Amino acid sequence: MQLPLEITYRGVEKSAEIDDLIRSKxxxxxxxxxxxxxCDIAIEHPNQQQxxxxxxxxxxxxxxxxxxxxxxxxKQTEHEMHEPLTKIIxxxxxxxxxQLKDLVERQRREVKTHAEPRALITKLFADYGFITDGGGVDxxxxxxxxxxxxxxxxxxxxxxx
Numbered sequence: 001m002q003l004p005l006e007i008t009y010r011g012v013e014k015s016a017e018i019d020d021l022i023r024s025k026x027x028x029x030x031x032x033x034x035x036x037x038x039c040d041i042a043i044e045h046p047n048q049q050q051x052x053x054x055x056x057x058x059x060x061x062x063x064x065x066x067x068x069x070x071x072x073x074x075k076q077t078e079h080e081m082h083e084p085l086t087k088i089i090x091x092x093x094x095x096x097x098x099q100l101k102d103l104v105e106r107q108r109r110e111v112k113t114h115a116e117p118r119a120l121i122t123k124l125f126a127d128y129g130f131i132t133d134g135g136g137v138d139x140x141x142x143x144x145x146x147x148x149x150x151x152x153x154x155x156x157x158x159x160x161x
Contacts, residue, residue: 011045012056012085018043021086025093029062032100038063043085056085058092068103072096121158131160 005026007019026039044057055076062070072095074088119131122138130138143151 006040008040008042009044010042012043018085018089021089025089028093029096029100032097033064033104036062036064036100043089056088058085058088060092060096062096062100064100064103070096070099070103072099116161119160121154121156121160124154124156129154 005023007022022041026041029036029039038061040061042057042059042061044059046055046057057073057075059074060070060072062072064070072092074092074095076083076088117133119133119139121129122132123130127143129141131141132138146154
């Protein structure tokens with residue numbers, strides 16, 4: 001990943017092994033979306049109580065232009081209390097990969113191409129005329145608004161863009 005990656009540890013001791021795992025997983029995110037502008041990862045061990053089982057929490061915040069904020073937040077559940085932190089990290093990155101795939105797919109469909117608007121000249125007078133678009137709406141135009149073709153060369157029934 002070419003972006004600065006911010007990794008934050010809260011209640012967890014920093015580890016080179018965990019850093020390497022996170023960096024390799026974050027680099028994979030580029031395969032799903034190559035225009036990520038920010039990636040912040042927080043590794044937390046919020047509760048220090050024996051009864052709660054000390055669950056880990058991994059949160060990944062990713063920003064993708066134009067203004068999309070994606071969040072993957074994975075926590076250990078009661079039956080996962082003895083799972084290693086690496087499993088929670090892997091699960092969080094799988095969730096983020098799914099979100100990025102969905103976002104990229106939505107962005108691809110959002111790009112629409114529109115046909116060039118066309119109209120017909122329906123009425124011509126000395127200094128102005130009317131064109132009718134495909135919906136039957138008459139639009140006034142003045143001779144000074146004509147570009148490319150001299151006003152005197154226009155004919156009723158001609159197609160214009």
